[in-house]
Amino acid sequence: MSTSRVIVVGGGYAGVMAANRLLTGKDVEVALVNPRPTFVDRIRLHQLVGGSAPAVRPYAEVLNERVRLVVDTVESIDAGARTVTLGTGVEQGYDYLIYAVGSRSAHLGVPGASEHTFPLAELEQAERLRTRLAELPMDAPVTVVGGGPTGIEISGELAEAERRVTLVTGRLGAVLSERGRRSTASALRSLGVTLLDGATVAEVEERAVRLGDGTRLSSAVTIWTTGFATPDLAATSGLATDAAGRLLTDETLTSISDPRILAAGDAADPSAQPLRMSCQAAIPLGLQAAETVLSRLADRRPRAIDSGFNAVCLSVGRTRGIFQPTHADDSARSWDVPGRPGAWVKESICRAVAWGLTVEARHPGRMMWTHDRSRADRVVQARADQTEAA
Numbered sequence: 001m002s003t004s005r006v007i008v009v010g011g012g013y014a015g016v017m018a019a020n021r022l023l024t025g026k027d028v029e030v031a032l033v034n035p036r037p038t039f040v041d042r043i044r045l046h047q048l049v050g051g052s053a054p055a056v057r058p059y060a061e062v063l064n065e066r067v068r069l070v071v072d073t074v075e076s077i078d079a080g081a082r083t084v085t086l087g088t089g090v091e092q093g094y095d096y097l098i099y100a101v102g103s104r105s106a107h108l109g110v111p112g113a114s115e116h117t118f119p120l121a122e123l124e125q126a127e128r129l130r131t132r133l134a135e136l137p138m139d140a141p142v143t144v145v146g147g148g149p150t151g152i153e154i155s156g157e158l159a160e161a162e163r164r165v166t167l168v169t170g171r172l173g174a175v176l177s178e179r180g181r182r183s184t185a186s187a188l189r190s191l192g193v194t195l196l197d198g199a200t201v202a203e204v205e206e207r208a209v210r211l212g213d214g215t216r217l218s219s220a221v222t223i224w225t226t227g228f229a230t231p232d233l234a235a236t237s238g239l240a241t242d243a244a245g246r247l248l249t250d251e252t253l254t255s256i257s258d259p260r261i262l263a264a265g266d267a268a269d270p271s272a273q274p275l276r277m278s279c280q281a282a283i284p285l286g287l288q289a290a291e292t293v294l295s296r297l298a299d300r301r302p303r304a305i306d307s308g309f310n311a312v313c314l315s316v317g318r319t320r321g322i323f324q325p326t327h328a329d330d331s332a333r334s335w336d337v338p339g340r341p342g343a344w345v346k347e348s349i350c351r352a353v354a355w356g357l358t359v360e361a362r363h364p365g366r367m368m369w370t371h372d373r374s375r376a377d378r379v380v381q382a383r384a385d386q387t388e389a390a
């Protein structure tokens with residue numbers, strides 16, 4: 001039997017899990033391409049900014065030594081020739097490719113946002129923000145735009161470090177239950193965060209933010225956290241993507257444009273029913289993409305994805321947080337664990353993520369995931385709805 005070459009593009013949670021899991025196959029050679037020589041634990045980037053934890057780990061801790069790490073960027077994918085071209089100009093061939101390029105910040109076209117804000121989606125952005133904050137006096141006004149998980153977490157982290165934070169959001173913690181939203185708002189306020197819930201930002205200036213109602217807030221640094229967008233590599237390589245740039249796949253995570261290309265993590269959109277961009281989804285999707293490749297190599301029928309959610313968990317500084325259990329389809333349950341116990345659960349989950357990556361690196365094949373048995377029904381229903389609407 002000849003050796004099969006698999007290239008994994010992107011060394012985040014999904015790519016690392018996929019690369020390690022692929023080693024359970026026979027005669028599989030795995031290369032992982034990533035622009036940085038170290039693994040970025042993105043779920044701790046707000047902590048890197050606040051100074052409470054690092055967010056970088058050596059790949060040696062999370063990647064099995066049999067995976068070849070290529071520190072470079074994939075500039076284009078030629079699906080016909082089954083090659084990728086790297087930033088250095090080198091071409092590499094593959095039998096299968098797993099597309100796991102993750103996500104980056106989204107600007108949503110608010111005037112001044114690109115020029116005058118500090119996004120918080122990537123390592124270099126977090127480092128730039130930390131440097132900027134270090135130049136400012138402690139009482140300099142900081143504005144956080146966006147009240148999703150990242151906006152809540154960075155607001156809590158900075159307020160606990162005694163920064164003067166205003167959080168502007170259309171709706172705080174939309175992923176939480178009403179009860180969860182209330183307790184998160186109260187945790188933020190108790191740290192001194194000024195919460196403008198139900199507000200919009202119309203324009204960002206160098207040292208100010210103008211709201212939709214005309215109010216002008218002085219802002220020495222404006223942090224932008226209104227959501228994630230995905231890199232355009234798939235689209236520029238001629239592969240079918242959704243409007244957000246995620247690679248469109250079937251339920252086995254195989255690209256609808258090419259059977260040798262699969263996707264996982266934030267950059268995947270299975271059946272136009274994408275999972276919430278999260279580490280929680282990226283890890284099982286990485287494992288499942290690898291399992292699909294291994295099934296194809298072994299002439300077995302690949303399984304449909306069935307990974308689901310079990311919770312949303314947010315820190316509000318180091319001593320407060322919320323653990324919000326969800327149904328497998330990601331809708332919030334009615335109960336939650338707020339306060340110090342919530343913070344403890346969140347920290348335990350972050351540690352468990354790191355531990356899980358290490359376990360799969362040392363013993364490929366060990367990691368399991370949460371199952372969502374109702375996903376198949378929802379996808380069938382969504383397709384039926386689309387057909388009816390058409």
Ligand SMILES: Cc1cc2nc3c(=O)[nH]c(=O)nc-3n(C[C@H](O)[C@H](O)[C@H](O)COP(=O)(O)OP(=O)(O)OC[C@H]3O[C@@H](n4cnc5c(N)ncnc54)[C@H](O)[C@@H]3O)c2cc1C
Nearest residue numbers: 010012013014042043074101102265266277278279280282
């Ligand atoms: C501050 C913050 C806190 C978060 N907290 C949580 C949380 O508590 N829970 C949760 O579930 N999620 C959380 N998330 C979201 C989570 O981090 C992402 O959903 C997750 O990282 C997605 O994993 P991924 O493997 O798809 O992509 P990523 O982790 O983004 O990894 C993608 C990798 O691909 C690389 N890459 C990109 N383009 C190329 C290319 N052309 N060639 C080669 N490599 C490329 C990138 O540099 C990166 O290393 C948080 C995010 C942030 C920013």
